[in-house]
Amino acid sequence: MKQKMSELNLTWENLHKLGGKYGDSFYIWDIAGVEANFKSFLEHFRNYYKKTTLAYSYKTNYLPALCALINRLGGYAEVVSRMEYDLARGIGAAPRDIIFNGPVKSLADIEDAALSGSIVNIDSFYEIDFLKAAAAKSPSRKISIGIRCNFDVGEEKRSRFGVDVESDALENIFQAVKNIDNIEIAGLHCHFSTAARSVESFALRTGKMAELSKKHFKKDAPRFIDIGGGFFGPMAPSLARQFSFPIPAYREYAQAAAGKFAEYYEPESGPELIVEPGIAIVGDTMKFAARIVGVKKINGRNYAVCSGTAFNIKPSLHGMNLPLKVLSHPENRSSRWVEGEVDIVGFTCVEKDCLYEKYTGRIYEGDYVLFEQVGGYTIVLNPPFISPLPAILAYDAREEEYYPVRKPGTFEDVFSPYVF
Ligand SMILES: Cc1ncc(COP(=O)(O)O)c(C=O)c1O
Structure with a gap:
């Protein structure tokens, strides 16, 4: 028990x-606490969108025993550096279960991760040069990438990460890899860390990601849409009272995000919806x-x-x-x-x-x-x-x-x- x-x-x-x-x-x-949070978070999302997967954000707390537990529970590893990537491999995560994000990646990082089958979400155009080099080095291996999208989510200051989807940057990346046989744009990614972590903001970002997906992938749906992290988790009332806004529950986030995604795609057969919570899984x-x-x-x-x-x-x-x-x-x-x-x-x-x-x-x-x-x-x-x-x-x-x-x-x- x-x-x-x-x-x-x-x-x-x-x-x-x-x-x-x-x-x-x-x-x-508390080992059991992580297990309970992981299962509950996913269950709520899967109630609305069956094909949801959880990629745990290593940077939030990369206690190796915790990362290994997430792996055993079937979660992906969301990493943003070579150190974190090597940790994910070290605790036994399969390369295909690792998502490599972050604004700075070396040629070696990209070659090793992409050629072993991990998803590399690109943050800036320079990574395309590295991907092209990796693709040329091993033409028989398929490289799957995502693109981190940047758009307005109502914050005073725009995020510095990803590519501006209001410009032609996203389309330029599609064009840049179009003729490379072994590079596939498998999905789109975003992550915004907003102060209020509001339910409304998750509905907005998920809707926007689904729209971008429909626009850029046209008839062929992408393999995944990754809406990042930035959720609150269970919180003691004495702490919750110190915020000037309500702290949403997993259920509310699930309804806003997964519910919204289900308006665009079939929950059983559409693209994989990836979420990258950190604090929501381990905070308490x-x-x-x-x-x-x-x-x-x-x-x-x-x-x-x-x-x-x-x-x-x-x-x-x-x-x-x-x-x-x-x-x-x-x-x-x-x-x-x-x-x-x-x-x-x-x-x-x-x-x-x-x-x-x-x-x-x-x-x-x-x-x-x-x-x-x-x-x-x-x-x-x-x-x-x-x-x-x-x-x-x-x-x-x-x-x-x-x-x-x-x-x-x-x-x-x-x-x-x-x-x-
Ligand atoms: C790309 C990415 N995904 C997920 C997270 C996890 O965020 P949180 O702990 O707020 O859920 C972060 C945190 O900075 C991040 O940068």
Whole structure:
């Protein structure tokens, strides 16, 4: 029976035990949570459009154990660099299950990916030169590409990625590869990261992609249309309340995007509809635990200093407070504590390193703070600053145990690339 992490017994004693083994601060990754999100997201989309596939955005969190899980669940790998491509191959993804996006790819990247059968979505015209070279090198191999489309989705500033579909750039690319026998434009791609991640915007972009598809592929439908990522995922109410707009559910995105696509193509036999969620699949599947090392009061303001840093939970240092639990020893509490409005601050020497502003309640030295919703864009954007990186522990509900999927960082991890 799978257990969601919310049901886990994350008590002070358990965190303290893990802390003793893996260090004063660590992440906890909920395997069953990823599995549940993956399945639920796809199920909702497939209710509207059966031929939907999920390509997980590696950059959001490329924990290898997580990428391997996505592969086992049947998801594609959405990668944007050679490093991520090699990771996808390293965890066992078949080349045909890898989508290579991103604005910068080398000739070798394109040759290796395209000639092994991965989809390469081109972002700029220079990639056509590389593709032509790859195609000439191996005329017997078929190369399948997509083109990343750029159009207005109602944001103040237009995206810098892809090709402007209002110009003749898209048509020029079709013309440029028309006479190359072994290059096939298999589909179109887009991805927009808008602030509100709204349902309306997904209806708009999917409709636009379907129109472009009808226009450029005419009678022969493309093999795929890829509408990218940029969805919200499940979110604790305390975090959702801090946004100035509602947080859509998977079901609403599915209705807007897959429902719209089904107006253009047969859900069972039309082009494959690819979605590339990142944060929506992993955001709520990681927590971060840190120990309160000291408490103090300065000029009337309360501080609880912890063994983590804001860089561990929100590397962009945005001003929102993530969902938080404070766990105290049931009996044996310290005689030092602060109460009222408390800033929970980090171990770095950065003045604004504040993990949580104005927590209301009592915090003791020796407590554990447990931050939720740290699965997206945290571990990948968090360099070792002042101290090595914390461990990541997976929770396996089948075994009912925690085990490291990233060991606690060491001095060597940080300094081995340097020349002494
Ligand atoms: C091409 C592409 N696809 C998918 C994603 C995933 O975005 P999100 O985590 O917002 O779903 C990104 C993120 O930048 C991206 O660049």
